[in-house]
Amino acid sequence: MTSTPEQATQPTSGAGAATGDVDVDTLRQVSQRVLWLASAIVDAANRGRPNDTGVKVGGHQSSSASMVDIMVALWFHGLDHRDRVSVKPHASPVLHAVNHLLGDLDASYLPTLRERGGLQAYPSRSKDPDTVDFSTGSVGIGATATLWAAMAHRYVRSQFPGSTPEAGRFISLLGDAELDEGAIWEAVADPQVASLGELLWVVDLNRQSLDRVVPDIQIQRLAAMFEAAGWQVVTLKWGRRIGELFARPGGEALRRRMESMPNEEYQRLLRADSSELAARVLGDQGDQDDPALRELLAAVPAAELSAAVRDLGGHDLGLLVDTFAAVDDHRPTVVFAYTVKGRGLPTEGHPNNHSVLLNATQMQALAEASGTSLDDPWVGFAPDSPAGRLAARRAADLARPAVSEVGRLSVPAELGHEHRKPVSTQAALGRLLADLVRDAPETAARVVTCSPDVASSTNLGGWINKTGVWSVAERRDWFADDAERLLRWSESQSGQHIELGIAEVNTVGLLGELGATWSRWGERLIPIGTFYDPFVGRALEPWSFGLYAGGQSILVGTPSGVTLAPEGGAHQSVSTPSIGLEQPGCVAWEPAFAHDLEWCVLRAMDQVGRPDGTSAYLRLSTRPVDPALARVPEDPEGRERRRRQAVSGGYRITDHDPATEQVTLVGVGAVMPEVLAAAARLGERGIVAGVVCLTSPDLVWRSFQQRGDREGGTGSGVLDLLLPPGHPAPLVTVLDGHPHTLAFLAGARGDRMRCLGVSQFGQSTSLPDAYALHGIDVTSIASAALDLLGR
Structure with a gap:
């Protein structure tokens, strides 16, 4: 076991002693029952459920076992109702077992792990029936969620102090292998995190990953990395039972031996017969042979030695209780708690125990050791027993007041400004946000912007100048007296923009x-x-996981595509249009014109932050586009009709009778000038070309899917407006992204179709050259239409 200095003050009382007002013997009884319930939950899902699919149900009894004592110390002593905890994905059965004993989960759910309508494979805030504070399962993302939740709570409390409730600690329980994830270190290293004293991370240091015993845990390096980021580091290596052996003559030699042996050798001790332990601990010491160590080991009964070598800090309930109570709350804290994977199970310490399931004989033995039975696996504690009284008291302590109902917010449909000059959608977003402060202050007060060090280059400067930059702590603005400064970067707890480092995750x-x-x-x-x-794409997986967990937000990707031609292939996005279309819990938008941008963003704002809400992804451009090209009707009724079509997914720019149309050109985003120019060129040849502008291929796809829905789909029917069923015509689709995004439109009427877009890496060019290179220029669009018409 890799050595590290003890940084936690460990009380000296023996095993089974009371720690403060906590009866450790009762906690141990609770822990044994939680171990049983967690194991039985997985067992019931596999051995107790008919399964003829050939697909295993799975579950993680050993990974759960190593976390049991840590979670019992927290839920049955350390937490209060204000605390929020993220639980290691593979320990979800432990969370459900704890919730059941606390009366938060009916026994009928316990056999339903990984079953439809039952307990999820990993803790799910949105889909599990019991209290789950954070969804986990995407390694690294669930653990870091507590950090961002702490920051989000500080932000919302600074903005709305009178109505936002207090919070307690934000706690992450994570496995040591999870520290391999880069997302962990991106989050830990953010400068603002060092001020979040409400953060507590507990690392289940069982020294095993999925496939193996980790050969070199390098805890000193990990601890140094946390310390360098401003965290307090506490290491719980040994429990008090083995600590008593360390205090005897020869004990220091025993400590040195235990801490110098490789992880694999230590794990092998756990699998050895107790009669072999003394010899294995001695090993081949050669010149280092210590008579005092031999004498100590000879004096310790085999059963006691077997218990001692398993006595790690992460399983000493009294030590855990004292440690969690003594954490310094002035800076974030990480506790490295040494544990044994499979603790208390026949699979204890086995290098391949990750997904191994106990058999019927082993489950029967565990039931007997836990004071329960396979016949009645879900029985709780007798109400008048010490464990029953503790469970009842803790259930009352952890009961949370109901979250207040979200207040109504009237987001305007539009701000009423005219858009007459050519402007990019990226610039239009910046103007919209800046105008929002004056034109819709109640909505603006709820807006918070974030960026990974690209605020100014994504046109947030006006918004930042009006609202300021939010920071965990006030910072002096040394450029406040610089008259030539255009961006006023004043950081305080009243700002509404949060700037993080260059880390999209x-x-x-x-x-x-x-x-x-x-x-x-x-x-x-x-x-x-x-x-x-x-x-x-770099941020997609954690953003998607956030949506799954119930977080609603607006993600703006800008600039997009090859339209920012001089930047070259490294800054030209191809696949993002279809990413947006395919992302659950999100509406993807790609408006072409400033007024479309305003309408669509305000619609997206209206949908965010409410029980029935949804997120949004906007793909914007830095290319100025003349809003006159959109031919927005001048009369109020016509303008409102256009707005409704835009927020439904698209509209027709041409106003001729679709029955006269020989070909239809469908465009998205920044390429609309080329689409309209191609239609004009075709018109010069006597070809009537209709032009459709899509603001959201995503919503049009949904309209396509809901057409003819026998269950009464709630689609807008916009597809029939864009492509009238009774007037088929060949289609040419054009966008600055992968052409397959719009391929579904061929199924709307069975039209012949050409899909134009970007399917290769780009290069640094001028804008005309980029469009010509990828075949989305005027000539390519007109030629595709002529090909379809056989001209």
């Missing part, structure tokens, strides 16, 4: 938690994150 993690404040604290926020669109 961090930003979407924060977006997810800012977007969950309506359900956690009853305060609605409208979080908007701006990214360079080529890097959306």
